[in-house]
Amino acid sequence: MQLDHLDRQLLNLVQSDFPICPQPYQVLAEQLGITEQEVLQRLERLMQQDVLRRLGGIFDSRKLGYKGTLCAMKVPQDRIDEVAAVINSYVGITHNYLRDHEYNMWFTILAQSPAKVEQILNEIRERTGIEDIINLPSQRFFKVLVNFDLSGED
Amino acid sequence: MTLSELDKRIIMELQSGLPLVSRPFEALARRVGITEEEFLARVHAIQQAGIMRRIGAALRHHRVGFTANAMIVWQIPEERIVEVGEQMSRLPEVTHCYQRVSLPQWPYNFYTMVHGRSREECQRIAEKLAQIAGVNNYRLLYSVAELKKSSMKYFMD
Structure with missing residues (x-):
C-alpha cells in the first residue's frame, strides 16, 4: 500500500x-x-485500505461520566482465541492486546461506574473459568495523544 | 454542562462516524431530526464544554509504519509520581501516561505507552525515559498481537 x-x-x-x-x-x-x-x-x-479506521468525534470519557481501567489476565496459549472472543464481546472493552508476559492478555474497560467494571470482570471470570484477573484503575492521568506526525515521511 | 437527551443522540451520531458526503453534519442532523445549523451549534457547545476533544481521524498505526508498541510499567515512589509524570509526558514518543493502582502481585504503579518503528526503538525510548526521570524499576511489555481496537460507543454499552 x-x-x-x-x-x-x-x-x-x-x-x-x-x-x-x-x-x-x-x-x-x-x-x-x-x-x-x-x-x-x-x-x-x-x-x-483500512489506513483510516474512523473519522468522528473524540470524546473525553471522564467528562461523559465513564471510568477507565486496565486489566490483565493469564490465558493459556491454546485458549487465546476462545478467551479473546469473550473479552471482545463487550462494547466497553475497546482495546485488547496480547503481550509477552505471564499476564498475557491486556484489555481496557470503560464503564459508567466501578460496580459496572466489577460486573463485567465477574462475568468474564464465569464465562472463561479464569479467576486471576488484575484490575488496575487509573488514579491520575498525565497524557493521552493518539496523533502521529506523518508529514516527514516521504 | 448537563447533557440533554438530544445531546446524547448527537454524541451517538458523532461517534458512529462522519459520512463522506459534501455536507456530513446535515446528514447527521437529519437522522436526529434537527437542522444542520442547530446540530453544528450543539457540536460547538459540546466541544467548548470539553466533552468532545475534537473531530478527528483514528488511524491504524501499524499501517503507517509505527509497528512496535510497548507498554512500559514503572515502580515510582508515590511522592515522585507528579514530577515524573510531568517529565515523561512531555516527550512526544510517549502517547499515554497514567498512574494506576498497584497490587501485591503487580507492584507497578505508573504506565507509559510508546510507539516506535521497532522494538529496539522502543527500548531506546525506555532508556531515555529512565534517565530523564532517574528511575530504574521498570519493564517493557511488547504487544504480540492486537486482538481488538475499537472506538468507544458511549451510551450504547
Whole structure:
C-alpha cells in the first residue's frame, strides 16, 4: 500500500484539525489545493485500505461520566482465541492486546461506574473459568495523544 | 454542562462516524431530526464544554509504519509520581501516561505507552525515559498481537 504526499498531508489534517462547519471537506480541499471531490475520494480509499479506521468525534470519557481501567489476565496459549472472543464481546472493552508476559492478555474497560467494571470482570471470570484477573484503575492521568506526525515521511 | 437527551443522540451520531458526503453534519442532523445549523451549534457547545476533544481521524498505526508498541510499567515512589509524570509526558514518543493502582502481585504503579518503528526503538525510548526521570524499576511489555481496537460507543454499552 502506497501513501503519496497528498495522502499524508490529508491524514495529518484530519487527525488534528477537522473543521466543524457545513462543508468541512471543502475547507480541507482549499487547504490542500485540490477539489472537494478529490478529498472525498481519497478519504474513501484510505478507509477501504483500512489506513483510516474512523473519522468522528473524540470524546473525553471522564467528562461523559465513564471510568477507565486496565486489566490483565493469564490465558493459556491454546485458549487465546476462545478467551479473546469473550473479552471482545463487550462494547466497553475497546482495546485488547496480547503481550509477552505471564499476564498475557491486556484489555481496557470503560464503564459508567466501578460496580459496572466489577460486573463485567465477574462475568468474564464465569464465562472463561479464569479467576486471576488484575484490575488496575487509573488514579491520575498525565497524557493521552493518539496523533502521529506523518508529514516527514516521504 | 448537563447533557440533554438530544445531546446524547448527537454524541451517538458523532461517534458512529462522519459520512463522506459534501455536507456530513446535515446528514447527521437529519437522522436526529434537527437542522444542520442547530446540530453544528450543539457540536460547538459540546466541544467548548470539553466533552468532545475534537473531530478527528483514528488511524491504524501499524499501517503507517509505527509497528512496535510497548507498554512500559514503572515502580515510582508515590511522592515522585507528579514530577515524573510531568517529565515523561512531555516527550512526544510517549502517547499515554497514567498512574494506576498497584497490587501485591503487580507492584507497578505508573504506565507509559510508546510507539516506535521497532522494538529496539522502543527500548531506546525506555532508556531515555529512565534517565530523564532517574528511575530504574521498570519493564517493557511488547504487544504480540492486537486482538481488538475499537472506538468507544458511549451510551450504547
